Amino acid sequence: MSTVLILGDFSGDKATKTTAELATAGARIGAVTAVVLAPAGKGAALAATVNQGPIQSVIVLESDDFASHGVAASADALANLVKEKSPAAVLIASHAFGKEVAARVSILTDSGIITDAIDVAADLTATQSVFGGSTTVKSKVSHGTPVITVRPNSVEADFSASTPAIENGAATVGADAKKAKVSSSQPPVKGGRPELTEANIVVSGGRGTDGNFTAVETFADSLGAAVGASRAATDAGWYPHSHQVGQTGKTVSPALYVACGISGAIQHRAGMQTSKTIVVVNKDPEAPIFDIADFGVVGDLFNVLPKATEGVLAKKG
Amino acid sequence: MKIAVCVKQVPDSWAEKKMVNGTLDRENVDAVLNDLDEYAVEEALRIVEAHGGNEEGGPHTVTLISMGPDRATEALRKGLSMGANDAILVSDASLAGSDAIATSAVLAKVIADGGFDLVICGTESTDARMSVVPAMISARLGWAQLTFASKVAVDPAGKVSITRVTEAGVDEISADFPAVLSVVEKINEPRYPSFKGIMAAKKKTIEQKDLAAVGVAAQSAWSQVNEATPRPARAAGVKVNDEGDGGSALVTFLAEKKLI
Ligand SMILES: Cc1cc2nc3c(=O)[nH]c(=O)nc-3n(C[C@H](O)[C@H](O)[C@H](O)COP(=O)(O)OP(=O)(O)OC[C@H]3O[C@@H](n4cnc5c(N)ncnc54)[C@H](O)[C@@H]3O)c2cc1C
Ligand SMILES: Nc1ncnc2c1ncn2[C@@H]1O[C@H](COP(=O)(O)O)[C@@H](O)[C@H]1O
Numbered sequence A: 001m002s003t004v005l006i007l008g009d010f011s012g013d014k015a016t017k018t019t020a021e022l023a024t025a026g027a028r029i030g031a032v033t034a035v036v037l038a039p040a041g042k043g044a045a046l047a048a049t050v051n052q053g054p055i056q057s058v059i060v061l062e063s064d065d066f067a068s069h070g071v072a073a074s075a076d077a078l079a080n081l082v083k084e085k086s087p088a089a090v091l092i093a094s095h096a097f098g099k100e101v102a103a104r105v106s107i108l109t110d111s112g113i114i115t116d117a118i119d120v121a122a123d124l125t126a127t128q129s130v131f132g133g134s135t136t137v138k139s140k141v142s143h144g145t146p147v148i149t150v151r152p153n154s155v156e157a158d159f160s161a162s163t164p165a166i167e168n169g170a171a172t173v174g175a176d177a178k179k180a181k182v183s184s185s186q187p188p189v190k191g192g193r194p195e196l197t198e199a200n201i202v203v204s205g206g207r208g209t210d211g212n213f214t215a216v217e218t219f220a221d222s223l224g225a226a227v228g229a230s231r232a233a234t235d236a237g238w239y240p241h242s243h244q245v246g247q248t249g250k251t252v253s254p255a256l257y258v259a260c261g262i263s264g265a266i267q268h269r270a271g272m273q274t275s276k277t278i279v280v281v282n283k284d285p286e287a288p289i290f291d292i293a294d295f296g297v298v299g300d301l302f303n304v305l306p307k308a309t310e311g312v313l314a315k316k317g
Numbered sequence B: 001m002k003i004a005v006c007v008k009q010v011p012d013s014w015a016e017k018k019m020v021n022g023t024l025d026r027e028n029v030d031a032v033l034n035d036l037d038e039y040a041v042e043e044a045l046r047i048v049e050a051h052g053g054n055e056e057g058g059p060h061t062v063t064l065i066s067m068g069p070d071r072a073t074e075a076l077r078k079g080l081s082m083g084a085n086d087a088i089l090v091s092d093a094s095l096a097g098s099d100a101i102a103t104s105a106v107l108a109k110v111i112a113d114g115g116f117d118l119v120i121c122g123t124e125s126t127d128a129r130m131s132v133v134p135a136m137i138s139a140r141l142g143w144a145q146l147t148f149a150s151k152v153a154v155d156p157a158g159k160v161s162i163t164r165v166t167e168a169g170v171d172e173i174s175a176d177f178p179a180v181l182s183v184v185e186k187i188n189e190p191r192y193p194s195f196k197g198i199m200a201a202k203k204k205t206i207e208q209k210d211l212a213a214v215g216v217a218a219q220s221a222w223s224q225v226n227e228a229t230p231r232p233a234r235a236a237g238v239k240v241n242d243e244g245d246g247g248s249a250l251v252t253f254l255a256e257k258k259l260i
Helices: A017-027 A043-047 A065-085 A096-108 A214-223 A231-235 A288-292 A301-316 B035-049 B070-082 B100-114 B133-141 B195-202 B246-256
Strands: A003-007 A031-038 A057-062 A089-093 A113-120 A126-130 A135-141 A147-150 A165-169 A181-186 A201-205 A226-229 A256-260 A277-282 A295-298 B002-006 B009-011 B031-033 B061-067 B086-090 B118-122 B144-155 B159-166 B169-176 B179-183 B206-209 B223-230 B238-241
Touching: A003 A017, A003 A065, A017 A031, A017 A089, A017 A113, A017 A147, A031 A043, A031 A065, A043 A057, A043 A165, A057 A065, A065 A096, A065 A181, A065 B133, A065 B144, A089 A096, A096 A113, A096 A147, A096 B100, A096 B133, A096 B144, A113 A135, A201 A214, A214 A226, A214 A256, A214 A301, A226 A231, A277 A288, A277 A301, A277 B246, A295 B246, A301 B246, B002 B035, B002 B100, B002 B133, B009 B070, B031 B035, B031 B070, B035 B061, B035 B070, B035 B118, B035 B144, B035 B179, B061 B070, B061 B100, B070 B086, B070 B195, B070 B206, B086 B100, B100 B133, B118 B133, B133 B144, B133 B179, B144 B169, B159 B179, B238 B246
Parallel strands: A003 A031, A003 A089, A031 A057, A057 A165, A089 A147, A113 A147, A201 A226, A201 A256, A256 A277, A277 A295, A295 B238, B002 B061, B002 B118, B061 B086, B086 B206, B118 B179, B144 B179
Antiparallel strands: A113 A126, A126 A135, A135 B223, A181 B169, B009 B031, B144 B159, B159 B169
16 A cells, blocks of 8 residues: 655644644545654654554654754655655645645655645545635646645544554755754744634634624633634734734634624635634624625624623533 | 845736636736735835845845736736836746746746845735745745745845744744745735836836746646536525624524534
8 A cells, every 4th residue: 555644743742633634634545654853852752642543654753953944954854755755645734834845845856736625535636725715626736746735624534543653764954954044933822722723613803802802702712712813903913913814814614613893804704714604793784704604693792792602601501 | 135026916806716727717807916925025125225225226126026927017017116126027828827836947947047135925826825936936946945024134245034923933034145035914014106106117127038038948737627616605694683682693503503
């Protein structure tokens, strides 16, 4: 059976659920080997957290170049492994880092690339949702080793426990990939809420919150949801930029997206239109966001959300 | 300093986009300068202005580079009217339907031949939405990659440093020239072209080249679209007016959908 390489996705020192999603998609194509890029001495601990999803083996590449030279170093090491293993495909998480690593791997290995797949089939056909979700496209790489980035939260993951065989490989990083020097790195500040791109439910607030996110956060917490924001809200400094949803923020596709006090500009929609169910609270009945809503309440979010929070809590008993 | 800015002409964000024969129909929509590339043009101008400007005959220049159809000259005029010195447009019938791999090959060759110190890109083209071209150019040229910059500081003697902001956090990164940058939209507020700028742009040079002149062989895309289906329109949703019971109606909807 052919091998599929997936690039292990980590948050802090733990594999994310995206890693299991990549494995699930990869297992349709071949035997999954997860690649763990780790700082020197940290490989075994990181690899031990790659324990969910249909993963046959883990290859650990250790090097301090990953932290000190960023994307280019990671891509070099992965590309060299791809050349050595000739896998059937390489699957990587579709976020800024993952897409840039994929971009470089495709150039270094002379391979075609598809980004932002929401699904990958056994025959390597990738499904993408393009033009703000208005068109579904199926495409296939026709040259080299298909390099495909998969959007977090899109593939229904098999989370069954796995105990992959762990082996160590050599991280090979060329001189060109060391030209950029990272002098400091700060991980994102993590709150107690779920990660935006991985959350099953996202509740977002916009200019309509007028800077007060309490109602939005309280409702989100009643649902166990992540909190998002429009650019109007992040620009005003009401909510951190890392929570911005949209074209220049994050792309989310949760089971439920609740937009509160958000008008629905095209740039906002670009980041949330593939959500399975969309609920809107907005006091302007003409707001364009209602066009894509499955359920909309025309009303003041400061009245509607507290009542809804009460209702959810009551249902949960 | 010689700075190149990669700019793309894209269909207007608001236009309805359609697929024709597996590629985006670019003929029948209004086209504009990719708005995320305006930040790249602005940043290039701010960099040269902080070090003596880009007046004719001066030490610094900003050159726009684009690959696209003939009419991409309209988008280039916009960048020129903001203040860039000149532009290069690679236009060739065989480039229609190019993927990012081919695009980056063309852009990288033009950049390599131009003797630039820095290349600045947007983070994403609003039509392709791949965010891969800057990294590909860097990989092809073997130049340092400094992407997703929310802040750029340049020492004209040959050093550049950025603050990179992504979902993975905030990094401080630096490199010697030459380097490939991309800038996020938080970095600056692009200027509106002044009347003087618009008039001056009419006289600026847009050098148009075909593939042979660039010296790159035509290459078909390495990925193909086999199927494109318009997503079924969302069934018209339910809309209720809040008369004090909007919150509970919302909860009932969520319960019906088994979302709680
Ligand atoms: C290059 C570029 C990139 C961009 N990227 C993004 C992006 O990634 N993400 C993004 O979101 N935007 C982005 N934008 C901005 C986008 O165009 C809009 O300006 C922004 O999304 C508007 O945010 P908003 O809906 O919160 O505010 P507004 O458009 O002002 O809408 C506020 C809404 O709140 C409603 N409201 C007010 N008070 C209440 C109340 N008490 N109760 C209920 N409803 C109320 C109003 O009726 C209105 O519909 C980008 C723009 C550009 C040019
Ligand atoms: N055809 C093109 N011509 C010039 N620049 C481009 C072209 N395509 C992409 N770019 C640059 O690469 C960036 C990222 O584009 P993309 O990878 O397509 O999302 C854009 O913001 C531009 O700066």
